[in-house]
Amino acid sequence: MDISRTHLIEELNSSMEGQDVLFGGWVVDLRKLGKMAFLTVRDVTGLCQVIVKGDSMTLLEGLNRQSVVRISGKVQASKAKDFDFEVSAIEIQILAKAEYPLPIDPIGRLESDIDNRLNSRALDMRNQKTASIFKLRSQVLASIRETLINKKFIEINTPKIIGSASEGGADLFGLDYFGKQAYLAQSPQLYKEQMTIGLERVFEISSFYRAEKSHTGRHLSEFTSVDIEAAMMDYTDVMDILESIVIDVFKYTSENSKTEQQEIGHEIKVPNSPFERVTYTQALEELSGLDIKIEFGEDLQDSHLRSLGEKHSGFFFLTDWPMSLKPFYIHEKDDDPTLSRSFDLQYGYLELSSGGRRLHDPEQLKVRLKEQDLDPSSFEEHLKTFGWGMPPHSGWGMGLDRLMTVLVGIDNVREVVLYPRDPDRLKP
RNA sequence: GCCCUUGUAGUAUAGCCCGGUCUAGAAUUCGGCCCUGUCACGGCUGAGACGCGGGUUCAAAUCCCGCCGAGGGCGCCA
Numbered sequence: 001m002d003i004s005r006t007h008l009i010e011e012l013n014s015s016m017e018g019q020d021v022l023f024g025g026w027v028v029d030l031r032k033l034g035k036m037a038f039l040t041v042r043d044v045t046g047l048c049q050v051i052v053k054g055d056s057m058t059l060l061e062g063l064n065r066q067s068v069v070r071i072s073g074k075v076q077a078s079k080a081k082d083f084d085f086e087v088s089a090i091e092i093q094i095l096a097k098a099e100y101p102l103p104i105d106p107i108g109r110l111e112s113d114i115d116n117r118l119n120s121r122a123l124d125m126r127n128q129k130t131a132s133i134f135k136l137r138s139q140v141l142a143s144i145r146e147t148l149i150n151k152k153f154i155e156i157n158t159p160k161i162i163g164s165a166s167e168g169g170a171d172l173f174g175l176d177y178f179g180k181q182a183y184l185a186q187s188p189q190l191y192k193e194q195m196t197i198g199l200e201r202v203f204e205i206s207s208f209y210r211a212e213k214s215h216t217g218r219h220l221s222e223f224t225s226v227d228i229e230a231a232m233m234d235y236t237d238v239m240d241i242l243e244s245i246v247i248d249v250f251k252y253t254s255e256n257s258k259t260e261q262q263e264i265g266h267e268i269k270v271p272n273s274p275f276e277r278v279t280y281t282q283a284l285e286e287l288s289g290l291d292i293k294i295e296f297g298e299d300l301q302d303s304h305l306r307s308l309g310e311k312h313s314g315f316f317f318l319t320d321w322p323m324s325l326k327p328f329y330i331h332e333k334d335d336d337p338t339l340s341r342s343f344d345l346q347y348g349y350l351e352l353s354s355g356g357r358r359l360h361d362p363e364q365l366k367v368r369l370k371e372q373d374l375d376p377s378s379f380e381e382h383l384k385t386f387g388w389g390m391p392p393h394s395g396w397g398m399g400l401d402r403l404m405t406v407l408v409g410i411d412n413v414r415e416v417v418l419y420p421r422d423p424d425r426l427k428p
Numbered sequence: 429g430c431c432c433u434u435g436u437a438g439u440a441u442a443g444c445c446c447g448g449u450c451u452a453g454a455a456u457u458c459g460g461c462c463c464u465g466u467c468a469c470g471g472c473u474g475a476g477a478c479g480c481g482g483g484u485u486c487a488a489a490u491c492c493c494g495c496c497g498a499g500g501g502c503g504c505c506a
Binding site: 029031032033034035036037038040049051053054064065078079080081082083100101102103104105107109110111112113114115116170171186187208210212213214215216217218219223225301302303344351352353354397398399402412424 | 429437438439440441455456457458459462463464465466467468469470476497498499500501502503504505506
């Protein structure tokens with residue numbers, strides 16, 4: 001079966017009148033008017049109207065919406081409202097039929113439940129709103145890579161099957177690895193730090209796993225994280241990098257996704273920079289002004305972050321957290337050892353990223369491990385690299401899926417992940 | 429782990445609170461017929477549903493209980 005095409009739909013134009021073309025895609029709409037018919041056909045690049053008349057009408061037998069067709073025809077001027085030109089069909093080949101009933105309405109005229117759409121995710125991509133979200137996601141990834149590579153970062157891939165828990169905190173998924181206990185990685189933290197020894201500036205964009213039974217619109221068991229780690233940088237340096245990545249993502253997508261923004265019904269606006277930087281201590285004071293009393297050293301609850309988010313709408317950094325709230329590898333401040341060189345990037349109440357300056361002195365690391373009731377001997381593989389000339393370094397991890405929800409203005413992370421995994425969803 | 433909401437054709441919904449009017453309604457989709465410029469085409473026509481199991485009642489889509497499914501929130505966590 002010949003499935004070649006001479007043109008993608010976006011390559012067709014009204015100056016080609018009279019020209020024979022061969023293209024293909026899926027049937028979006030089919031309107032039969034007695035002895036003539038209109039169909040609209042979509043490929044990844046666009047939508048084209050096809051007109052069928054006379055003897056060609058027999059070619060429509062058995063054709064239905066969402067089926068895949070290959071059409072040969074002649075370009076001609078169109079009287080249609082939305083098209084300058086159309087293709088008059090000479091031959092219509094049905095390459096694959098769509099079988100009804102379909103589980104969702106792929107046109108999106110009636111918006112189906114998120115549950116139904118996720119169960120039929122591939123078909124959901126025929127819905128231009130959904131497809132646009134993932135086209136945007138691709139642009140976001142491209143933009144982040146471009147920004148980081150321009151700043152001399154090297155993209156790495158660290159293992160997702162690991163032999164021991166990397167940093168405490170979240171519960172890990174355990175698995176049997178040829179009779180040994182293994183885990184799915186919750187973060188590339190230790191590996192990316194190690195890589196600063198030789199590659200100096202590294203980043204990874206990958207899936208990580210948390211076995212938390214969270215039921216919210218912003219948590220998934222499998223999520224995509226953007227991580228960087230850079231030698232010879234302090235936490236404020238990597239905050240600047242994070243900020244420029246976010247700004248670049250918004251700039252890039254706002255300019256390159258006009259169609260997608262229209263489909264989604266959300267205009268991407270480049271945020272103001274620089275982002276506000278609020279210290280943990282200032283945050284406590286602000287909350288105190290709102291009659292919310294929090295002791296130094298207490299973590300900020302969701303409700304506290306919501307209150308702060310109302311005051312600092314949009315992106316802002318929360319910096320200088322108490323050491324007691326931070327993992328063992330975080331570096332303290334010189335002027336106050338109870339405070340850390342750390343930060344979270346917030347969008348309102350939503351935590352997008354957290355990072356900081358890391359300890360690079362193995363002796364200090366061992367002390368901190370013990371303080372947090374972790375056993376230094378189970379970190380031997382990691383600690384030994386610190387004796388090989390570990391440069392001072394800083395980094396962060398950012399939840400890509402959360403950033404996507406901010407970018408497209410949708411508050412459920414499941415909308416921006418192809419096949420989300422949460423405690424109740426393992427399939428498809 | 430806790431709390432709230434919810435389940436009606438393929439899809440998305442009305443009806444439920446206040447039981448009988450439900451032979452479950454309108455839309456869209458799907459099938460058939462008519463239609464040569466549609467553009468959410470139109471007209472005629474057909475098919476298609478009360479998640480499962482108990483209970484209350486003369487009578488249950490409607491009230492109660494259990495199970496299963498779904499959505500959201502809290503907590504955990506990023």
